[in-house]
Amino acid sequence: MAKSRSSTGRTFAAHAILITWTVIALFPVFVTVINSFKSRRAIFADPLALPWPEHFDLVGYTTVLKQGDFFGYFQNSMIVTVVSLFFVLLFGAMAAFALSEYRFKGNTLLGLYLALGIMIPIRLGTVAILQIMVAGGLVNTLTALILVYTAQGLPLAVFILSEFMKTVSDDLKNAGRIDGLSEYAIFFTLVLPLVRPAMATVAVFTMIPIWNDLWFPLILAPAEEVKTITLGSQIFIGQFVTNWNAVLAALSLAILPVLVLYLIFSRQLIRGITAGAVK
Amino acid sequence: MGALDLKSVTKSFGTTEVIKGVNLEVAEGEFCVFVGPSGCGKSTLLRIIAGLEDASGGDILLDGKRVNDVAPAKRELAMVFQSYALYPHLTVRDNMGLALKQAGVAKAEILKATDKAAGMLSLERLLDRRPAELSGGQRQRVAIGRAIVRTPKLFLFDEPLSNLDAALRVATRIEIARLHRDLGATMIYVTHDQVEAMTLADKIVVLRDGRVEQVGSPMRLYNDPDNTFVAGFIGSPQMNFLKSAALGQMGETTGIRPEHLNIRHGGPISGTISHVEKLGGETLVYVRTEPHGLLTVRLFGEHDYGVDSTVQLDIEPSRAFHFDADGKRLR
Numbered sequence: 001m002a003k004s005r006s007s008t009g010r011t012f013a014a015h016a017i018l019i020t021w022t023v024i025a026l027f028p029v030f031v032t033v034i035n036s037f038k039s040r041r042a043i044f045a046d047p048l049a050l051p052w053p054e055h056f057d058l059v060g061y062t063t064v065l066k067q068g069d070f071f072g073y074f075q076n077s078m079i080v081t082v083v084s085l086f087f088v089l090l091f092g093a094m095a096a097f098a099l100s101e102y103r104f105k106g107n108t109l110l111g112l113y114l115a116l117g118i119m120i121p122i123r124l125g126t127v128a129i130l131q132i133m134v135a136g137g138l139v140n141t142l143t144a145l146i147l148v149y150t151a152q153g154l155p156l157a158v159f160i161l162s163e164f165m166k167t168v169s170d171d172l173k174n175a176g177r178i179d180g181l182s183e184y185a186i187f188f189t190l191v192l193p194l195v196r197p198a199m200a201t202v203a204v205f206t207m208i209p210i211w212n213d214l215w216f217p218l219i220l221a222p223a224e225e226v227k228t229i230t231l232g233s234q235i236f237i238g239q240f241v242t243n244w245n246a247v248l249a250a251l252s253l254a255i256l257p258v259l260v261l262y263l264i265f266s267r268q269l270i271r272g273i274t275a276g277a278v279k
Numbered sequence: 280m281g282a283l284d285l286k287s288v289t290k291s292f293g294t295t296e297v298i299k300g301v302n303l304e305v306a307e308g309e310f311c312v313f314v315g316p317s318g319c320g321k322s323t324l325l326r327i328i329a330g331l332e333d334a335s336g337g338d339i340l341l342d343g344k345r346v347n348d349v350a351p352a353k354r355e356l357a358m359v360f361q362s363y364a365l366y367p368h369l370t371v372r373d374n375m376g377l378a379l380k381q382a383g384v385a386k387a388e389i390l391k392a393t394d395k396a397a398g399m400l401s402l403e404r405l406l407d408r409r410p411a412e413l414s415g416g417q418r419q420r421v422a423i424g425r426a427i428v429r430t431p432k433l434f435l436f437d438e439p440l441s442n443l444d445a446a447l448r449v450a451t452r453i454e455i456a457r458l459h460r461d462l463g464a465t466m467i468y469v470t471h472d473q474v475e476a477m478t479l480a481d482k483i484v485v486l487r488d489g490r491v492e493q494v495g496s497p498m499r500l501y502n503d504p505d506n507t508f509v510a511g512f513i514g515s516p517q518m519n520f521l522k523s524a525a526l527g528q529m530g531e532t533t534g535i536r537p538e539h540l541n542i543r544h545g546g547p548i549s550g551t552i553s554h555v556e557k558l559g560g561e562t563l564v565y566v567r568t569e570p571h572g573l574l575t576v577r578l579f580g581e582h583d584y585g586v587d588s589t590v591q592l593d594i595e596p597s598r599a600f601h602f603d604a605d606g607k608r609l610r
């Protein structure tokens with residue numbers, strides 16, 4: 001009896017902690033979303049009040065949709081994020097497979113070198129990157145951003161995926177070799193599906209910094225037609241006046257696509273995080 | 280078709296030598312079993328034969344042709360793995376047919392071949408399932424079916440039964456023996472279980488530490504072992520090793536199998552019974568003796584002996600083996 005009561009108590013404590021944490025984590029999102037539906041006066045009068053019914057106002061959204069090419073920014077962000085993510089996962093997985101599967105001289109050293117980028121922020125190289133992009137005529141193109149983000153995401157991807165690929169059964173790969181599958185077929189049809197949870201983990205950790213980044217769009221692609229949504233939203237933040245309705249509306253809209261991508265990956269992600277724990 | 284010849288094959292991983300010069304001939308249609316303790320290099324040797332590892336030295340000949348540089352898929356062999364290694368995303372039929380599909384065989388042919396293999400292994404009702412929906416025994420049969428479908432010259436098995444429970448292991452063992460008779464193909468079978476080795480093999484290769492200790496038929500190894508390692512490894516329960524000097528026998532060590540050690544009043548070795556195992560058909564009596572240590576006596580039928588009682592043992596001198604200080608057999 002005593003034992004079961006103490007375990008109920010523990011469950012309760014655990015849930016209390018988790019719920020508190022969830023509330024704290026979601027609070028800024030919640031405040032952003034409710035205030036995006038309010039008039040400017042209502043935002044400042046009572047920031048925590050719900051927009052329904054008397055304060056309800058869509059002025060923020062109408063401003064956002066009228067000013068600037070908001071859908072264009074959206075599209076740019078989407079292209080940059082999805083294409084970078086694709087390359088990070090593809091090249092990261094291929095490098096990880098080579099490092100974990102084949103024995104060759106300098107294997108460990110190469111692995112360390114590829115993972116080094118986790119510790120060195122890519123922004124330290126901004127000036128050099130800008131020079132390269134200028135020399136290559138890539139300034140103000142989405143290609144410039146995709147290249148930089150691919151480079152930025154690869155170290156973590158290689159690091160995490162190569163650990164996971166070591167766990168894929170050697171027998172399975174060898175069975176494929178005996179049955180005449182090429183190394184590419186083994187990689188794409190046998191190994192990749194088995195490391196899907198790890199791929200999802202890498203995808204989420206890679207995607208969010210790219211979507212949120214302001215630095216590289218500002219430096220490498222500030223032109224109107226290649227602006228990302230994060231950069232595009234900055235027009236509402238002025239030195240003297242900030243259009244809070246518009247900023248909050250833009251932020252609320254910007255949450256949506258990441259949320260969708262996250263939901264797609266999250267089922268896999270949870271399996272990835274707990275994979276080692278349950279086995 | 281399917282004769283294998285290994286000529287001083289060696290293999291090193293970095294600086295550690297795992298296979299230390301193996302010479303071996305396996306004739307066409309022979310069932311050859313590699314036995315040895317865990318970590319002695321059985322799987323490594325099998326992977327070298329399959330082409331999954333490169334040999335560091337020596338030659339591998341299949342039907343007289345050197346195949347060191349031939350890709351695994353081109354060696355016309357099939358392998359069954361301990362972990363089954365079925366493709367998780369393919370159905371049983373596609374698992375079995377993949378090799379033929381890769382080789383560019385026509386669809387109708389593949390269908391015929393998989394149907395035939397499924398018939399031999401009673402897998403007909405499982406053809407559309409995926410590996411995750413099968414039990415361990417069924418998975419192992421699919422893995423064997425995948426090997427059969429290719430009609431290889433040479434079958435390689437790497438401890439195929441060690442993940443199965445005891446009853447299933449016996450049934451699958453019999454099935455593999457039947458397949459060998461029906462197909463007449465050369466088979467190389469790795470196991471650390473000497474019962475599997477004894478029951479299946481035409482020829483047993485005993486490996487230790489990357490070296491071949493002895494090659495021969497099961498009964499040859501049982502009745503005529505070359506050294507203490509082979510004598511101790513083949514046969515269950517294990518052979519007893521006694522001090523020759525205390526018995527007035529030649530050599531350093533005298534080996535006697537448990538069935539050739541008898542309990543006889545007035546026998547030359549006396550000791551106390553430390554444990555008795557009754558198995559119905561036979562009774563194993565463990566006797567602690569000075570200076571030979573714990574000896575096993577195997578008696579047929581049921582016998583009653585009290586633990587801690589004193590008994591005398593007698594050996595059948597004609598069935599004793601004599602070994603020198605290095606464990607080499609003295610004949």
Ligand SMILES: Nc1ncnc2c1ncn2[C@@H]1O[C@H](COP(=O)(O)OP(=O)(O)O)[C@@H](O)[C@H]1O
Nearest residue numbers: 292293297315316317318319320321322323324
């Ligand atoms: N890829 C490898 N790299 C390094 N050492 C290995 C590798 N594969 C096997 N070994 C070593 O070779 C020895 C023999 O292994 P293995 O052939 O698997 O033994 P067995 O199948 O007889 O149990 C072991 O000591 C093992 O640690």
Ligand SMILES: [Mg+2]
Nearest residue numbers: 321322323438
């Ligand atoms: Mg092994």
